[in-house]
Amino acid sequence: QEHLAGIYTSDELPGTLHDMAFDYRGDKMLGEAIVNEAQKIGLRCEGANYQGMALHYPTLNLMHYLNPQQEHRVVSVGVCQTASHERNLELGLAIGRAIQQTDRRVVILAAGGLSHRFWSYDDMAAHSSPDPAHVSSETNRAYDEKIIDLLKRGEHASVIKLVPDFRATCSPEGFFAHYSMLAGALGGEACRARAAQYGEYENAIGTGQAMLWFPL
Structure with missing residues (x-):
């Protein structure tokens, strides 16, 4: 879409995220280029250029803090749960x-946590x-900390090999697709970008969270 605007209230945590107005320029050209490249390699991929298409907090929360002047274009990429x-x-x-084919300077924001199992309501x-x-x-904590350590050493090949076991054992957020897509975009197992960690590895009501940046 060329224009992304609305008011967002989270249906998961309305008391925390509510009445968030947003108004961003989209990048239809880049979105279409991604769809075309995905289809070339046999993936079933669709560009959702529809009025009323909802955005959710993985995109909007990051944009609220990292794009406060709403000056940068936004393309939101969903995760296929299957x-x-x-x-x-x-x-x-x-x-x-797709990024390489455009004249855009693009930042990929892989919005998602690590292990993702919540404590029960009572606990x-x-x-x-x-x-x-x-x-x-x-x-879960051991897996999270191992992955963080490997990424800080730039050992993406090791993490990529570990992801299937991580998915099966620790129920990572979004099946860890945010990392898988980021790693693929950065060259897959050939990627050697070392993560810079901002803040500490933290708990969020049972889930593992960390902020990592990969300078190229």
Whole structure:
């Protein structure tokens, strides 16, 4: 879409995210280039150029903080809930190829957490601290910290090989598709970009969260 505007209230956490007005320029050309590249490699990919198409907090929360003047164009890419890690890598490859074909300077924001298992309603209040000791299991925390360490060393090939097991064991947010697509766009197993970590690894009511930046 060429124009993304509306008022957003989260249906998951309305008390936290509500009445958020947004108004961004889209980038239909880049979106169409991504769809074309994805279809070339056999992926079923559609550009959703529809009025009333909802945006959600992975896009809008990041844009609220990183694009406060609403000066940068925005393309929101959804996660297919039934896609494998391999298909997500391929979509990332298509995104990377599409970017290379344009004159755009593009920042890819892979919005999503690490392990993603919440505490139960009865236990949640006791585990609201951001201290990672409150992540929902020792196994989840260990996987999260291993992945963060590998990414800080630029070992994307090792993380890419680990993702299927991570998905099966730790229920990562969005099946970790945000990372798979990012890794594909940055060259897959050939990528050596070392992550710079901002802030600490933290708990969010059982889930593992970290902010990593990959300078190229």
